[in-house]
Amino acid sequence: MEKELWKGNEAIAEAAIRAGCDCFFGYPITPQSEVPEYMSVHLPQHGGVFVQSESEVAAINMVYGAAGSGMRAMTSSSSPGISLKQEGISYIAGAELPCVIVNCMRGGPGLGTIQPGQGDYYQATRGGGNGDYRTLVLAPSNVQETVDFVQEAFDIADQYRNPVMIVCDGLIGQMMEPIEWHPIPKRKLPPKDWAATGRKSREHNNIINSLYMAPEDCDRHNHHLAEKYAAMAKNETRWQEHQCQDAEIVITAYGTPARIALTALEALRAEGVKVGLFRPVTLWPFPERALHNLAAASHVKAFLDVEMSSSGQMLDDVRLAVEGQKPIHYLGHAGGVMPTVEEMVDAAKAALKEVK
Amino acid sequence: MKREIIISGFGGQGGLAIGKNLAEAGMAEGLNVTWAPSYGPEMRGGTANCSVVLSDKPVGSPVFAHPTELIALNEPSLAKFEAGVQPGGAVFVNSDVVTDKVQRTDLHAYYIPCSQIAEEVGNPKVGNMVMLGAYVAQTGLLKPETIEAMIHHMFTGSKAKLVPLNIEAFRRGMACVQ
Numbered sequence: 001m002e003k004e005l006w007k008g009n010e011a012i013a014e015a016a017i018r019a020g021c022d023c024f025f026g027y028p029i030t031p032q033s034e035v036p037e038y039m040s041v042h043l044p045q046h047g048g049v050f051v052q053s054e055s056e057v058a059a060i061n062m063v064y065g066a067a068g069s070g071m072r073a074m075t076s077s078s079s080p081g082i083s084l085k086q087e088g089i090s091y092i093a094g095a096e097l098p099c100v101i102v103n104c105m106r107g108g109p110g111l112g113t114i115q116p117g118q119g120d121y122y123q124a125t126r127g128g129g130n131g132d133y134r135t136l137v138l139a140p141s142n143v144q145e146t147v148d149f150v151q152e153a154f155d156i157a158d159q160y161r162n163p164v165m166i167v168c169d170g171l172i173g174q175m176m177e178p179i180e181w182h183p184i185p186k187r188k189l190p191p192k193d194w195a196a197t198g199r200k201s202r203e204h205n206n207i208i209n210s211l212y213m214a215p216e217d218c219d220r221h222n223h224h225l226a227e228k229y230a231a232m233a234k235n236e237t238r239w240q241e242h243q244c245q246d247a248e249i250v251i252t253a254y255g256t257p258a259r260i261a262l263t264a265l266e267a268l269r270a271e272g273v274k275v276g277l278f279r280p281v282t283l284w285p286f287p288e289r290a291l292h293n294l295a296a297a298s299h300v301k302a303f304l305d306v307e308m309s310s311s312g313q314m315l316d317d318v319r320l321a322v323e324g325q326k327p328i329h330y331l332g333h334a335g336g337v338m339p340t341v342e343e344m345v346d347a348a349k350a351a352l353k354e355v356k
Numbered sequence: 357m358k359r360e361i362i363i364s365g366f367g368g369q370g371g372l373a374i375g376k377n378l379a380e381a382g383m384a385e386g387l388n389v390t391w392a393p394s395y396g397p398e399m400r401g402g403t404a405n406c407s408v409v410l411s412d413k414p415v416g417s418p419v420f421a422h423p424t425e426l427i428a429l430n431e432p433s434l435a436k437f438e439a440g441v442q443p444g445g446a447v448f449v450n451s452d453v454v455t456d457k458v459q460r461t462d463l464h465a466y467y468i469p470c471s472q473i474a475e476e477v478g479n480p481k482v483g484n485m486v487m488l489g490a491y492v493a494q495t496g497l498l499k500p501e502t503i504e505a506m507i508h509h510m511f512t513g514s515k516a517k518l519v520p521l522n523i524e525a526f527r528r529g530m531a532c533v534q
Contacts, residue, residue: 005376005389031395115395170395171418171419176379176392178388260416260417260419261416341416341420342421
């Protein structure tokens with residue numbers, strides 16, 4: 001397969017088109033504007049619909065409508081824009097509709113900065129909208145993974161009738177890297193017999209709704225959702241371990257910091273420091289069991305969590321998984337500043353020194 | 357083999373394009389590559405830069421504080437990045453725009469009159485191809501044939517007439533350091 005050099009954001013859009021995205025609704029915001037820009041030119045050429053909406057709120061509600069009629073629908077934005085979409089995401093999750101949402105994260109809070117950030121971890125994994133719902137959250141750390149995940153996300157969304165989020169950051173969106181368009185394994189998907197496509201000869205109306213007036217009905221619906229989320233947690237949890245077999249210090253990181261950590265691993269291993277990387281690939285479901293088991297290994301002495309967040313958000317999940325078995329240190333920057341290889345090297349050594 | 361290169365200059369000088377050309381050529385020669393641009397308000401009339409990694413192993417961090425080589429197309433770029441270059445590294449300076457000299461004595465400095473050569477070959481826009489030639493010839497990282505094939509690929513149809521001009525600029529740049 002021939003390699004092609006693609007910019008992250010444009011590759012996201014092309015991947016969605018290849019995955020059969022029917023409709024894209026979006027609004028420009030740095031650093032993800034190349035996604036709607038590319039879509040505006042290329043999606044209509046493939047028979048799809050592109051709408052630049054009047055706002056992010058409108059865009060997510062257009063996704064709601066299109067997904068409700070059985071279309072493969074997508075939106076993308078960056079942090080402040082994703083905040084505006086939260087109500088719609090909650091409705092879509094409540095109405096059990098599949099869609100793909102890309103968050104090319106920048107620094108916050110508020111308008112923050114247009115430079116890369118990871119301060120939306122809580123929002124993505126805990127739900128920025130109301131109610132008991134989950135979105136499956138995929139966190140690629142290079143452009144190849146990003147295009148693979150975007151393509152797979154449509155299938156995952158259809159399989160579970162649930163929104164799937166791809167969270168990358170400004171750097172992944174803006175950088176160029178060689179990729180291959182290899183085929184993505186196809187899932188066996190249920191028919192969209194729930195879609196509101198007009199009654200025709202059907203016995204009943206298909207109704208898309210997230211409102212349950214009777215508390216018992218709403219309770220039942222929530223328990224049904226919880227069962228679905230449990231199935232997602234069982235089947236879809238993903239992570240990667242690098243050089244963890246003998247690691248004394250394990251770095252936990254996702255997205256861009258995880259790939260910076262790979263260079264730190266090289267530097268530390270060259271100095272004889274036994275270091276590994278545990279990288280959650282799905283942020284929800286979080287690879288809790290795998291990290292718990294790694295923490296139980298006798299060779300592991302300590303953890304170093306690294307994020308583009310001032311005091312750590314994924315850190316909470318790392319703590320829940322490690323369950324106090326080993327000390328956890330933290331290194332983070334927010335507001336568009338990325339942690340450096342040198343900082344990771346120093347922090348890993350310092351963490352190890354404390355336990356030796 | 358791993359090279360970490362920063363290319364920096366005014367918007368419009370073609371610095372980001374030099375980086376893309378290096379990444380494309382590196383990929384064509386089977387290397388692992390990344391190209392990461394600075395993005396932000398500094399790009400409007402100010403200095404823009406990009407970070408390129410060429411490596412025979414998978415690329416970890418696409419950003420770095422200590423480049424192996426710096427290509428400085430304007431003065432603010434030299435002032436900003438010279439201090440970070442790895443000892444023994446190389447700095448390529450567009451000497452028609454930058455009057456300052458490289459201060460550090462542990463670096464190899466190459467002064468390339470990009471604008472002047474570009475004028476001589478007939479188009480001020482190809483100054484970046486002159487610099488690319490100097491970089492390729494000095495580092496020996498990439499084959500000149502790969503770059504020239506890429507130039508043929510880049511300019512097709514009505515733009516095909518720009519191929520000889522760009523190749524001439526590239527070769528003149530190579531000659532600067534040979």
